[in-house]
Amino acid sequence: xxxxxxxxxxxxxxxxxxxxxxxxxxxxxxxxxxxxxxxxxxxxxxxxxxxxxxxxxxxxxxxxxxxxxxxxxxxxxxxxxxxxxxxxxxxxxxxxxxxxxxxxxxxxxxxxxxxxxxxxxxxxxxxxxxxxxxxxxxxxxxxxxxxxxxx
Numbered sequence: 001x002x003x004x005x006x007x008x009x010x011x012x013x014x015x016x017x018x019x020x021x022x023x024x025x026x027x028x029x030x031x032x033x034x035x036x037x038x039x040x041x042x043x044x045x046x047x048x049x050x051x052x053x054x055x056x057x058x059x060x061x062x063x064x065x066x067x068x069x070x071x072x073x074x075x076x077x078x079x080x081x082x083x084x085x086x087x088x089x090x091x092x093x094x095x096x097x098x099x100x101x102x103x104x105x106x107x108x109x110x111x112x113x114x115x116x117x118x119x120x121x122x123x124x125x126x127x128x129x130x131x132x133x134x135x136x137x138x139x140x141x142x143x144x145x146x147x148x149x150x151x
Contacts, residue, residue: 048072052150061088063146067134078122092140097131
């Protein structure tokens with residue numbers, strides 16, 4: 001019944017436009033993660049230095065995988081690599097780097113959370129000694145899905 005109403009509104013009703021793309025309003029640029037499933041993690045990381053890593057632990061939701069921080073000295077850049085990553089579905093999931101599980105002094109790495117083997121660029125001025133927790137955070141409900149402490 002609901003599908004029929006939506007179809008009617010889209011095609012016959014003219015009240016809404018189903019073909020118009022609506023972009024989210026955000027002050028942060030949209031970060032599009034790179035998936036490593038096609039090239040493999042070893043290919044991507046072969047010329048980079050591993051500087052920290054940790055395993056995801058459940059918080060309120062099932063979250064698994066490994067988080068690693070790599071430095072690329074040639075590019076003078078950092079990347080967060082999630083390996084075999086999986087978490088429960090949720091609205092408005094974000095990836096943060098924070099000082100602790102309580103979302104203290106955090107920076108947002110991405111507003112897009114993907115499963116599998118994924119790379120996210122990290123700002124070059126990030127202090128990993130302070131921000132050593134990777135959080136999977138539901139912004140809408142202020143809920144911690146999972147966390148990896150980087151060591």
